[in-house]
Amino acid sequence: MNSSDTRVGSYLDDLARMLADLDPADRDEVLAGVREHLDATLSEHPDDPAAVDAALLRLGPPEQVAAQARAELTPEVSSSPPPPARGWLVAALVLLLVTSAPFTLGTAVQRVVELASRDAPESMFGLSPLLPTAPLMVLTWPLWIGGMACAFVARRRAPRTWGLLLAIGPVAFLGSWVFMFWREPDVLSAVVAIVACAALTVLPVVVAQRVWREGRTP
Amino acid sequence: MEPGDSAILTHLRRGALEHCVLALLDAEPMYGLDIARRLGDDGVLLAGEGTLYPLLSRLRKQGLVETTWAESSAGPPRRYYALTAQGQVALATFRRTWKTFRDAVDTTLRGGHP
Numbered sequence: 001m002n003s004s005d006t007r008v009g010s011y012l013d014d015l016a017r018m019l020a021d022l023d024p025a026d027r028d029e030v031l032a033g034v035r036e037h038l039d040a041t042l043s044e045h046p047d048d049p050a051a052v053d054a055a056l057l058r059l060g061p062p063e064q065v066a067a068q069a070r071a072e073l074t075p076e077v078s079s080s081p082p083p084p085a086r087g088w089l090v091a092a093l094v095l096l097l098v099t100s101a102p103f104t105l106g107t108a109v110q111r112v113v114e115l116a117s118r119d120a121p122e123s124m125f126g127l128s129p130l131l132p133t134a135p136l137m138v139l140t141w142p143l144w145i146g147g148m149a150c151a152f153v154a155r156r157r158a159p160r161t162w163g164l165l166l167a168i169g170p171v172a173f174l175g176s177w178v179f180m181f182w183r184e185p186d187v188l189s190a191v192v193a194i195v196a197c198a199a200l201t202v203l204p205v206v207v208a209q210r211v212w213r214e215g216r217t218p
Numbered sequence: 219m220e221p222g223d224s225a226i227l228t229h230l231r232r233g234a235l236e237h238c239v240l241a242l243l244d245a246e247p248m249y250g251l252d253i254a255r256r257l258g259d260d261g262v263l264l265a266g267e268g269t270l271y272p273l274l275s276r277l278r279k280q281g282l283v284e285t286t287w288a289e290s291s292a293g294p295p296r297r298y299y300a301l302t303a304q305g306q307v308a309l310a311t312f313r314r315t316w317k318t319f320r321d322a323v324d325t326t327l328r329g330g331h332p
Contacts, residue, residue, distance in 0.1 A: 043293025060266015
């Protein structure tokens with residue numbers, strides 16, 4: 001390989017590297033055009049190093065070609081579909097919080113009350129006084145499913161955090177069920193249940209806050 | 219060229235250069251090097267010959283030009299660019315609009331009203 005080939009190869013390599021973020025078909029087409037341009041020029045002046053220099057000079061620096069390629073061939077940002085209305089996000093947050101936080105918070109409060117009144121062990125170690133709320137929780141299932149659906153529709157409003165919302169929703173919901181029925185007759189299990197239920201209450205609120213913060217910008 | 223001319227030319231080229239390419243191809247199909255030489259001789263229409271190829275690529279994607287290969291007597295086969303029917307319509311529209319635009323600018327620069 002002579003020095004002319006090296007300079008041409010180096011120019012094309014630099015240009016290819018600068019076009020790396022372009023669509024591969026666009027990049028290949030621009031590179032092929034420039035390569036053919038150089039081939040055609042050099043075929044007119046074979047073995048003339050000065051002609052190579054002149055051809056590269058007239059092409060302009062690869063940075064200039066790459067900037068032009070980005071301007072011509074990068075899709076407009078506005079061509080992406082607009083994010084869905086913020087109402088979907090509000091609905092998702094409200095439904096997911098309403099169907100989990102009251103139950104986890106209620107369970108935590110109930111276990112604290114039981115633990116504080118150790119002289120009433122029949123309450124602590126017997127059936128949960130919250131059991132009457134179980135039918136209510138069953139009734140909230142459609143609401144919870146609706147909340148998940150709204151979160152899915154609103155995913156483009158909060159692309160970084162909406163996955164967290166989907167993950168936390170089922171965890172909080174299932175947790176409220178588990179700790180309503182898991183009632184081992186000892187203090188440790190009561191403490192574990194209280195801490196877990198408190199966490200399952202706070203966590204969705206924190207996640208909802210993060211999702212809301214990301215999704216509120218238009 | 220005076221300092222500062224380059225910035226003005228960059229702005230003026232937008233929207234005009236692609237129609238100059240279409241106008242060249244209206245006469246006959248041409249290959250890249252030939253188009254670049256015709257447009258880049260005076261450094262007014264093309265900042266650098268290399269900037270022509272992203273433009274040609276976009277015009278082809280938009281269906282305003284099409285490409286064919288032809289053997290060359292002096293060197294490798296050449297990719298020829300030709301105007302499509304859609305390109306001819308775009309060029310005709312530009313010719314009409316350009317005349318109105320150019321007259322308005324000229325009149326205003328001479329101190330008159332458009």
